[in-house]
Each structure stands twice: as C-alpha cells, then as structure tokens.
Amino acid sequence: MSAFMHKKNQVSWLTRLLTRIKMLMKGELGHLLTVNRSQRPWHMPIIAAIAISFPVFTGAYFDVLSAGIKASLGAMIILNLPLSGALPYRLVTVMAWGFAMALSFALGLIAQQLPWLRLPVFALIAFCVVMLGRYYRQPLPSGLFVMMAGAIALFITVPLTQVLSAIGLVMLGSGFSMLLALLYTLFLLISRPVLPAPVYRYETDTIGDSLIVAGFVSLTLAIAVLFEMPYPYWAAMSCFIIIQGMQLRTMWIKQLHRLLGTVAGMAVAGWMLSWGLSIWGVAVSILVMMLLIESLVDRHYGMAVIFITPLTIFIAEYGSMTATPLVAEAIIQARMLDTALGCAVGLSGGLAIHSERLRIPLRRLENWLLGHFS
DSSP states (O other), rough: EEEEEEEEHHHHHHHHHHHHHHHHHHHHHHHHHHHOOOOOOHHHHHHHHHHHHHHHHHHHHHHHHHHHHHHHHHGGGGGGOOSSSHHHHHHHHHHHHHHHHHHHHHHHHHHHGGGHHHHHHHHOOOOOOOOHHHHTTTTTTTHHHHHHHHHHHHHOOOOOOGGHHHHHHHHHHHHHHHHHHHHHHHHHHHHHHHOOOOOOOOTTTTHHHHHHHHHHHHHHHHHHHHHTTTTHHHHHHHHHHHHTSSSSHHHHHHHHHHHHHHHHHHHHHHHHHOOOOOOHHHHHHHHHHHHHHHHHHOOOOHHHHHHHHHHHHHHHHTTTTTTOOHHHHHHHHOOOOOOHHHHHHHHHHHHHHOOOHHHHHHHHHHHHHHHHHH
C-alpha cells in the first residue's frame, strides 16, 4: 500500500512539474511573440529614414558612397529627437547628441592612430554615453549610435591626413539632421498637443549601473580584439543592446530576439549582397531598411533586428565598396559569432546589475564621488 502511495505521489509531482513547465513556456512564448503598439507618430519612421539615407544618396550622386555613409552616421542623431517638451528643449537635446556623436567619432579616429589607446578610449566613451543617457532618461536607442560611431572609428582605416575631413562628414550629417529635426518639431508642435518635458534629477545607482554597463561592453570589445575578430565593434554593440534591459526577463527576451533576428537577418543580408547592387541600389536599400527598422523597433525587436543586421553589413562593406559574394559569406559568419559573444557577455552583465553583493561597493564609491564633487 505504501509503495502504491509513493508511486502515486511521484506521478502527481511529475504531473504538477510538467504543468508548471508548460505554463512557463506558454507565458514566455507569449512575451516572445508579442507585437506591441507603437507609441510614436506614424510619420516619425519616415522622417528618420529620410534623414539617415539622404547623405547616402548625396554620396551616391557624387560617386563617393563611403563619404555619404560616414555622414549618415552623424545623421542618426535624429533618433534621439524627444517627442515631448517645447521647441528649445527638443532642439538642444538633438544638438547635444550631435556634439556627442562628433566627439565620439573624433576620439575613435585619434585613438586609432595609437592602438594601445583603443580600449581605454572606448571605455571612457561607453561610460559617458551610458551616464548621459540614464541621467537624461533617453528612450531607446539612447546613445547606441553615438557609441557605435566611436567603436567603428577605432577600427576603420582612415589615414591621419583624412581624419579632419572624416569628422567633418559626420558633423555635416548631424547638421542635416538638426535642420530636419527643427522642421519636424515645428510640424509636431502645430499638429499635436505639447507634452511636458521630463524633470531631470540624479537617481541612485546611476554611476554604479553606468560602470557595470561600460565595463561589460568594454570587456566584450577586449575579448573580440583578443580573438582577432574582424569586426569587434559588432560584439560590443550587441552586448550594449542586451544589457540595457533592467529586468532579467527583458534581457533574455532581447537576447533571444537578437539571436533569432540575426539568423534571419543573415539570410536576408546574403540574399541582398548577391544582387550586385549599384551605388544607387545601395542607397535605396538603406532607405527601405531604415524605414522598416524604425517602423518595427518599438513593436517587435526581433523583427527589427532582421533588417538591422543587413543594414550594418551594408554600412561596413559598401562603405568601402569591397563587397563580393566570398567576402559577404565571411562577414555573415563573423557577424553571427560577434552577436553570440555580445549576447553572452551582455546577459552576464545583466546578472551583475542585479547582484546586491556588487551593488554595495559601487554605492559606497558613488556616495564618495557625490560627496566630494557635488
């Protein structure tokens, strides 16, 4: 009798366990497949796509596509345009990120001339970008593209004599975005009710969180450089995107979104690179991909990554006009490894953010800094 009851209890326990696993998988699958409602005006993706692709079209017209792509990096500050507050607040925010973009790119190009400076300079850029983004409560993409500009500048080949002209191209792209931001903001203020601007104040753990995020993103870049990955900045950006999630569930869902989206994006990138596009075809492709990314990014991150992957590959490859089917295949393989590395380190960084044991010494450091420099 006791043996029968013991066996019955085992079956009951196993049934409850399977039921819990089934409910957990159903809930997580629901989070993974959820398509959110966009919180932005429907015309915002169109404005962003025009701002970022216009320099590429200009470069194609003058047969200097690589210069147009550098300018498009600066134009990405349009993504930081606030949708609340009065006109001065919105324009000053975009101008501030434009200054940060030019400075980040310039520091990257300067550090490129002295390879031993690359990691310290990138760590400084990462810390400052995260600090500013958190203090001013910038929504995604926050300082992603500012950090990306600095990371790319550390590794692209730019002779010392062309450093100033390359920085000037980024500033031109930022200037165009500022002009478009002015016109678009005037349209929004006329056509929509004005929402109040957020009130900024220092929040506890801002310095500590920024140190953790910058540390793990820099660690990712260091690992990628150590293993001589051809595009180490992709790994660092993947880590930064993952670690931005403040909840563990958000982080692992973003990680899965990025991995699945990257796999699908690899197929799209390989297919598009096989077309043998002209420079005008590249410009049109960047316009369409940017429009799709901005339309999807706040609805379903994984779907947006499907187009982010070929976009970054186009910027890296067609910027130097060296893409061939053989090179494209190598790039796709490298992109997948970089993303896997960035996701693994990013999830580890997310666990560190939630570690109370690590939080205690960081809060002591934060209190000491605020006490001495406030």
